[in-house]
Amino acid sequence: MKQNRRKECLSNSIPDSSGIGAKSLMGREPPQNLLPSKHDLPRLVLVLALASLVAWTCNFLFTSLLRSPSKPFCDTNFHSPDYFPDACEPCPSNGECNDGKLECLQGYQRHGNLCVEDGGISQSARKIVERVERHLCEGYAQFLCSGTGPMWVPEDVLWNHFQPVENVKVDNALHNYTKQRAVETMGKLLETRLNNSNGMKEFKCPDLLAVHYKPYTCCIRQWVSQHILVVLPICAMLVGCTTLFWSVRRKLSMSRRVEELYDKVCEILEDNALTSKSANGECEPWFVASRLRDHLLLPRERKNPLLWRKVEELVQEDSRIDCYPKLVKGESKVVWEWQVEGSLSVSKMKKRRDASKTRINESMDLNPRQHPEVKTEPVEPLF
Template sequence: MSSATPKKRLKPKISSPSSSRQSPIALEPPRHLFPSRQELRRLAAVLAIASSVAVACHLFASFLRPQTKPFCDSGLGPLDAFADDCEACPSHGECHQGKLDCAHGYQKVGRSCVEDGDINETARKLSEWVENCLCEANAQLLCYGTGTAWVPAEEIWNNLDGHSLMKNFGWDTANFNYTKQKAVEAAGKIMESRTDLSGMKVLKCPDSVAELFKPYTCRIRLWIFKHVLLVVPVSLLLVASAMLIWKVRRRWILSTRVEELYHQVCDILEDNALTSKKGNGETEPWVVAARLRDHLLLPKERKDRVLWKKVEELVQEDSRIDRYPKLVKGESKVVWEWQVEGSLSSLRSRKKGEQGKLKSSHGRHLNLDQPSHELRRDLQASPHWINERKGVHS
């Protein structure tokens, strides 16, 4: 069976070679004329990749730039507004022939309308200004009873025209009026409002808020009037305490000064008496009380009669000092004289004299008969006593 099959297939090939060369139809085509299977596969792969890239680019471009629908007109009904061929007009916007226009106080952002930040900020500041004006007016009325608390809304509307913030919007513009309206509406939510007899709307700041706008002087005065039953007794008590403290302090200062002057008087009288005794009567042993007073007191203290009167009382109680009238240069004067005999200070003066002689033997001259440095300065200020001291030293 296998040998019979090849014989049948070889019959055309055994035919004469001259016949096969003469007919071109019987010739086979060249191998490079048609692509091979491998080349076909490569071509299919390239076409597939190119198609994928084209589809991806188309989708990406359509995603970046989506085809927007026009806006539906604002006057359409609710069913027509949701049609497939147009987009519903956003809130606070007006649409006409597919275009969007935002209302006053709103600006277009994308395909929606949002509030204008500048207008809102200006309206807020204007509203605060209106509140301050109304609350200050009510506070003035509550404190002093002058002015009025109810202000017409029309007056507030007109006053906003001259505000500096409104210059940013120009005059007679839609934003200008819209900003004023929004400011008045915001202030009206906080203020009290009513309609007067003429039918006009008036606004007033609440009393609770106006309390915060009262000046401190007004608050103190109203508080005193409210708590007068407590303030009056406390004030009287404080005044009485202050007067008592002042009197006690003045008495203490007066008594201290009186004692100081008294000791100065004693030292001056004693020193004058000892000087007169040592000078063999060249100087008087007494001193005029009025001159001694003018010498010791300061100019402002001479007007205080109580001060020297207290000194005189201490001098009267002192048994070492004699007081008697004497005719001096034709005038009767009260003189004071220190009793040298039996004085406890004479022993001290004797000791001082002995110490002075001891120091003078060493070539030093020291006058121990003088009182303290303060008294020596006071004595030098009086010409009468200076001459007496010179007589003693001579």
């Protein structure tokens, strides 16, 4: 019990060391011996230099002693019965090996132990092939359309279309190699043949490729000529349907115009008959047909004699109108006269009926008080 009490007293009397340490570190400055002094700095540099030298020496010894040396390349034309595959590296394709050294062919670049094709030369050769293809296919397409234009083109003519790439001269070996690559590509893409007369290679655009270079007018013309047996009946049917449509439309338009002119003739003749009766004979009851025609027809309609002839037929069939010749100012004229007394044409009666209804409605709207409502008295039923 006494020992426990002594421990508690000691714990209460001694402060917390962690808290005191944290506070002391917050307020203290770093010790002066943290960085090397001026006397120790050369020693430190010497130690670092010795460590770097030891590391480099170890790396050199490891790479030179433990790593196997690189094998030389086998010669390209080396064929010996004592040849062992492990003695040398096989010469890669597109390269030549002499005395264990690799040299890539023209147009290829070395990448490690391989010879990779030069991208600039491939792009230049591709541009040349595209230019030649366009020239050949456009000429052959013209030949297929009109019969004029080159079909087979010799190789020397195509060389004129080859232009140097960038700053490369025509006689440069690089340009010659680029042309050689382009010719190899054209041999795979285009049709070729050997001319027996001069032994020169000739090129021609394939038919499937020349179709894409034909103009639209040529394609349409060739399609029509190939399907003429189908196109002709369709065109004839379209022309016939169009002609029939316009004929029916013209007849319907003429019939409507004839009926309109006939109604106007009836109105004019009827008004003239009523006017002559009210004027006590001062106005003639008849009307000259030719003057009536010139009055009603438009100038462009007078060129169509069939229009007025149809109107005359309707007038002659009408029993209300009398047609007879009459001597007018020394000339014989055909006159029309309205014979029915006190009758009105249907259109005029309808107009007058509509006008009377309109006047009645307007008078009722303007004077609603002058027309009182009539009250009906109830009537007793008669039973």
